[in-house]
Amino acid sequence: MSVAPVPLPNVQLLYGPMLVGVFLNLILYGVLLGQTLNYFQVYKRDPTWMRLFVGYLFAVSTANSVLAMHMMYEPLIIGYGQKPVFFPTVFMSESLCVVLVSMPIQVFFAWRIYQLTKSPWVPVLIAFTAIASFGGGVWTTVMVHVLKLFAKKPLLHQPALVWFLTSCVADVLITVSLVWTLTGKKTGFSATDSVVDKIIRATIQTGLITAIFIILEVVCFMLLPHYAINFVFDLALSKLYVNCLMSTLNARQSIQHTDNPSTFQQRNVMLSPSRGMLGKQETFFDTSGPVGSMYDGREDRHIDDLEYGIHMTKVVERIEDPLPRGERR
Template identity: 70%
Template structure:
């Protein structure tokens, strides 16, 4: 008589969320490849350190994708049918890689905020939060190696909360700071202000994505301590950080084109508007345009803001006919 089949363990709430997280991670890696290609093709004039930084992120993310694939191959193929007692061996690399990506990006945005505001207080706070998040990620990595078992996952609460919460607060602070700073850069000209609005919308969208994933990671981690549901959000975090940074860098070319187009149209309409009747009875236009309030997005060797370069411009129009008759001049 044949032996009855052995019931396989239920891994739905352990390896299931991890597998979904790896799927999302790999999809975002495909998006990242496109972003990387665009960056190195279009922005060849960027500073060497910036191009090296992007290369470092690409190397780390490629390693992360390979390790995540092996992380799921081990329990689902090599250890098929075994009860999910231990974390996969490659899982301990996950928090370390996430903070190796998130912390430098947060420091980059802190530096960018400093360049825009020339104030050190908010950037220093972001730096401290980023370093605390890095410490929490390293602590979590060590604890995973020590604990190893799914059943001991609640013991990861302290290091994981230090990692998640400080990173989440840093992301929200970066988003709020950039939005408030850029809002103050508006000039009153609809052409340039529309470009500022586009940057603000992009800042909110990219900043809140990482914040939402971090918050959901914390919530699922606390509400379901004995299950792996939080890994749906956790395993995609590093790719989100890198894609958000690359999307910000790659948007400069498009914003630059939009800024020049809108500025050209504004100046064209401005030149055609001041019409006066000359002494010979014909309508004449007199304009003297000097540098004035506008917003430009340029790739300059010393463009410290990497895509957000503010230039003050003053537009002035003088009517020599009205000046001749003692009526002075007018300014737009």
């Protein structure tokens, strides 16, 4: 008498999305390897604290990828054939790794916005939401360890929503604030404004992608509480945050690139007959050092952009017309 084989449990809607999320995580980790290598090779003159910051983010991202691989190895190989009852042992590390990179990156952007605007209100709000997101991520980590069962996943809604929604608010505030601030820095000179436009486009492209992933995660998390579809987006979040920051840091070279890779100058000379003065307006880009510079001639002011490494200074230079007043045309 033959014994009918025991059917294997269906894990497609639980471990399947988690496995896809790990695939995305590892693909983005490969991108991060290239981004980090390029940063340390090209920007050797960046401040020490910035290079240590990048090193910290890379270390946490590496640990996250290692833990993500173990997270899938445990149920699919060690526990092969068993019903998907428990969360993988190291699954609780996922939310912790995400907030360990997202919170400092969001605070960094808040500090950068303060450097650009010198107004504390929006940066303080961004920092507050980033810290609240960190708290929600730690709360989620603790609850995963306490609950342990996939069947209790709906009980994670409250801490997870604190984490996701505050992080999404911080990302949207960062993107809107940077676009608004940079738009106000336009000078009217085509060369300078072209660089500012490139920075704005890069800010939108890199800033909104994390917010979109978080929104998709919240939607899947709330509408499909007993499935793991949301983990497709969750497991890629930490790499998205770090890659977005690294892409903006590495974009400094391409954004400031012109026909001459080291410097570009544009001079406009105009005659001011009403004052009898020769007005000279100059726009200057310098990318030879660790921090590029832009100068134009409208007024004296200095603007720092430490993410893109741009110092923008407006200078006016006027020279007396050497011709006597009666001989001017």
